[in-house]
Amino acid sequence: MPQLADKLVIAISSRALFDLQDSHRVFEERGLQAFSDYQTAHENDVLEKGDAFPLVEKFLQINDRLEGDSRVEVILLSRNSADTGLRVFNSIEHYGLNITRAAFCNGESPYRYIAPFGCHLFLSSDGQDVRHALEQGVAAATLIAGGARERQDDTLRFAFDGDAVIFSDEAEQIFKRDGLAAFAAAERASAQKPLGGGPFKGFLEALQRLQSEFGPDSCPIRTALVTARSAPAHERVIRTLRAWNVRLDESVFLGGLPKGEFLRAFGADVFFDDQPNHCASAAEHVATGHVPHGVANLEES
Known part of the structure; x- marks a missing residue:
């Protein structure tokens, strides 16, 4: 059967x-x-x-x-x-x-x-x-129309935002409520405490299991974290992925810079983000999926 x-x-x-x-x-x-x-x-x-x-x-x-x-x-x-x-x-x-x-x-x-x-x-x-x-x-x-680009190679590239996509939105709630300084302080204080899982954690884990069936030089899938976070908020992300035993091929910490050019440089076949304004910007460069989850989407609910 x-x-x-x-x-x-x-x-x-x-x-x-x-x-x-x-x-x-x-x-x-x-x-x-x-x-x-x-x-x-x-x-x-x-x-x-x-x-x-x-x-x-x-x-x-x-x-x-x-x-x-x-x-x-x-x-x-x-x-x-x-x-x-x-x-x-x-x-x-x-x-x-x-x-x-x-x-x-x-x-x-x-x-x-x-x-x-x-x-x-x-x-x-x-x-x-x-x-x-x-x-x-x-x-x-x-899926937001307008960003699809056909690449010539056969490697499938998934790019993910972090908070409210791979991770829970617990840190993003602090940022929305109290601002960047409070967010950075909270993340520094919680650097040793893994973040909760977001809606794409399970999919990322399933992707990694599939990747493990290939050798490092022959895997047709690459994954990337492309996040607005920067130091010192990077440490909690790294430690969370380590605690989950999840490996990403690339991690890009942008400190608030627009993501589009970096996603195009990575060659993303699709990028997932929870914030509508980030999605609209990214969609000018790559196929983009809006994840309507977390505090950034409460007003739309």
């Missing part, structure tokens, strides 16, 4: 994988029936690649590197019906993506299938679906 328990599983919405702006505009302006008619009439027209397409393509190539040992899987979760979703599957076949499992929910949110599929990460263009996934304890992000 097929099992997904030993795989790293990413769930993705059809609007994140493909450019569905035209059909979505039909839905918003003319309703569900017009949308269905449009998709059916165009079901043999191949969809353009969406912001997450390069990420998904590289991710699926990892199985090829493992010589047939299927260790990663992509699940399609869609608000389309199976009938209107035929265009999506036709496009998947056209591009040669090995995506075989899907849930089509005919207008309903598909987030409820995240747990049964055992997904470690959910990427969507729908912020409400992403929030529901985070409430289920699954790493999730809303």
